[in-house]
Amino acid sequence: MAEPIRPPRLKAGDRVAVVATSQSLSAVYPRVYQAGLRTLRETFGLEVVEYPSVSFDPEYSYRHPEARAQDLNDAFADPGIAAIISQIGGSDSIRLLPHLDVESAVRTPKVLMGYSDTATQLLTYARAGLVTFNGPAVMAGFAQLPNFPHLEAHIRSVLFEPTPEYSYAPYPDWVNDYPNWSRQAGHEVGVLRPSTGWRWLQGESPARGRLLGGCVEVLQFLKGTRFWPEPDEWANRILFLETSEEKPPVSFIEYWLRNSGVAGMLDGLSALLVGRPRDYTDDESAELDTVIVQVLAEFGREDLLVVSNLDFGHTDPQWVMPNNVLAELDPTARTFRLLEPAVA
Known part of the structure; x- marks a missing residue:
């Protein structure tokens, strides 16, 4: 672009x-x-x-x-x-x-x-x-x-x-949800949980690309419409995906990625980032990681750098992820950084 x-x-x-x-x-x-x-x-x-x-x-x-x-x-x-x-x-x-x-x-x-x-x-x-x-x-x-x-x-x-x-770093603590909004002061959050860090699922080489992504269920609304990017618009992109408070089942992510693979969307991706899923158990999060790797292999993308359990999406606190900004991931150094400012 x-x-x-x-x-x-x-x-x-x-x-x-x-x-x-x-x-x-x-x-x-x-x-x-x-x-x-x-x-x-x-x-x-x-x-x-x-x-x-x-x-x-x-x-x-x-x-x-x-x-x-x-x-x-x-x-x-x-x-x-x-x-x-x-x-x-x-x-x-x-x-x-x-x-x-x-x-x-x-x-x-x-x-x-x-x-x-x-x-x-x-x-x-x-x-x-x-x-x-x-x-x-x-x-x-x-x-x-x-x-x-x-x-x-x-x-x-x-x-x-x-x-x-700018280098991203895990927040030391996070929360999954909030106390009932009808019965709280307004700023209250749930139980603080210690960060367990990012999970580097596959990929051995550094990857660069411009960020693009969002909530996976919302992106699904756009598929098949004139507002959805053409396959070549995903080339050299770092796709970031996160799940909502509705807690889509792991099978939904499996089908979403498989549909994307058939559509040619995965062919030119530089990397895939997955936000920490809200309301998932540890076992469900592990299953999600397994399914992502499995579907990527179906389309010959065993080379694609994939990192999960990242601090964006429907848990708090979350990062600001700027669409269209050039970023780099290094699996050896275990780093994720923006290579240019997001604002002028």
Whole structure:
């Protein structure tokens, strides 16, 4: 692909748009929502601009995907907005895609970040050349940040204070889930678990490629549509995949990868990264690793570098993974790093 289009880096005082392009839960779990806004304001010094979709009635939001898309179009068009951050995910944001003004967004690049269902938008803009960011959402990530001292430094390193290269490292602790959002202060998380590190499943040579990926179930929504990348768009890519809180069975990942292999998607990949799966037992995680290696062998990709149990996706804290940014994995040194800044 051509040189990616990087948005300007963020700084204190920047105005950030909060949008609800999937479902709006600000009124359902107000304490969690306000905790996320508080992190943006007090920790990062950003000025929050709440766009109309964050307060849509759920029924109106569902019936009017074009109204949710308009928030994205308006935020990209506003020269005073430096970043757009998703309130939270959902399951139907694919309905927004026909209504997005992608060409205008390319002319006015800015940080766009979220994960889970937001992957539909992240991938769509990334295909047009923008660097987009798979990372914390307001209610799932930023709200919980006070529990994870390393997360603030990571976000700053990727979005605020970029260096020519950036090395990822495992967070020392992680949580699988949150206490009931209806009965908590807003920032609370589940039991902290010690990191068990990354798992290098196969591949002996270093690999380079531009990152591209997201939530595997959400990416499945896009397959077969005009919004799904052609096979050659996956060439020289490092594909990253993660599973949602719905805990898809290992067989779903098996079928997804096999379908991708038949479609030619796996042929040109440089590497495959797999996020720590939420709600999986240790045995299920081990089974997932085994199945991934098995399916890749069916398509002659025993050479493909594969690393699993990485710190992105639906467990916390999660990394920011920038689509379209050049990265490198070294199985001997056991390193994963960005080779260029994600922001300008």
